[in-house]
Amino acid sequence: MTDNATQHWVMVGCGALAQWLGCSLIRRQPTLSLSVLHRQQRLRSCNYRLSTNNSEMTIELPTQHHDDRVADVVIAAVKAYQVSSLLRQLNQAPWFTDKTHLILSFNGMHSEPLTPLVSVNQQFLVTTSGVTRDHQGAHLHGIGQSWLGPMATNNVDVDNVFDTLAEAIAPLQGVDDIEQIRWQKLLINCAINALTVVADCVNGELLKAPYQATLHALLSEACDIAAQHGYHFDVEQSLQQTQQVLSQTAANSSSMRQDVLAARPTEIDYLNGFITKRGRQLGIVTPVNERLWQQVSAISCDHPQ
């Protein structure tokens, strides 16, 4: 991999995380060559905007369709239901090569294996940072912990990419087993997100007594499925971690509730839906996750399988 001064990085879309990551990268590395894979192929440039409670930043970035420079790094923070079509698109892009380093970030898990990619360097980014977006740009509500780790074992020469990202979005931890972090996040999202939709409440409401049995049951079922994949989580400890997240984000609407309120598709198929489908395959019943999957699918524009 070439050094940062000559690297070309491509951000996928203008989502909340993409704008946070893109602005943070440019803040630390103003000379980094960065472009955006935009859905509107005719656009020559687009703006990334990031605000916090005490700062604002806007950058104008060229779009990749009008550049076609080979990408050293692609950062794709997209919804779980957008991953498969994106991977097919990347495989066909002339600027996405076997040497391009892909950093993929999304919540939830897929029931089917992801499309194999031409690129050999693929990493997962998991973050607990909170970013929302509207037509004006992205708003960073709080910087959390982030983790970066390989999706496969054949990664080569990734230190340089890690260092660049770590400077931009510290604290970032490099891990060998990113799947463990993904499962941990999955458990928390399976416990919180759908329940806030069905109860139509902000996260903090779920700390109240009537919700504790449901949170426990959701986590217990999800822990059973995780254990079948070699990831052993204690249910009581997972409940405590979930309650901690609920306290820290008490006033927030979960991302799934925001999606439902804005009439956008949700990631339910990849959270409680994933647990249910995997349970069916393994012969493990997951009635509480299944009920929430069906309830959210009925409220939103998603359709359970």
Ligand SMILES: NC(=O)C1=CN([C@@H]2O[C@H](COP(=O)(O)OP(=O)(O)OC[C@H]3O[C@@H](n4cnc5c(N)ncnc54)[C@H](OP(=O)(O)O)[C@@H]3O)[C@@H](O)[C@H]2O)C=CC1
């Ligand atoms: N926001 C947050 O704080 C956090 C989010 N996450 C997870 O990270 C993932 C991304 O979240 P977030 O950034 O909020 O989501 P957003 O919906 O804000 O961003 C996704 C963006 O990717 C774009 N996109 C998807 N596919 C393509 C494509 N093929 N070409 C061009 N653009 C594309 C979308 O465009 P379009 O709108 O046109 O579809 C959209 O702008 C989700 O799984 C979320 O659950 C995890 C932790 C925190």
Ligand SMILES: CC(C)(CO)C(=O)C(=O)O
């Ligand atoms: C942790 C939590 C539940 C915070 O709202 C989240 O990740 C989400 O909303 O998707």
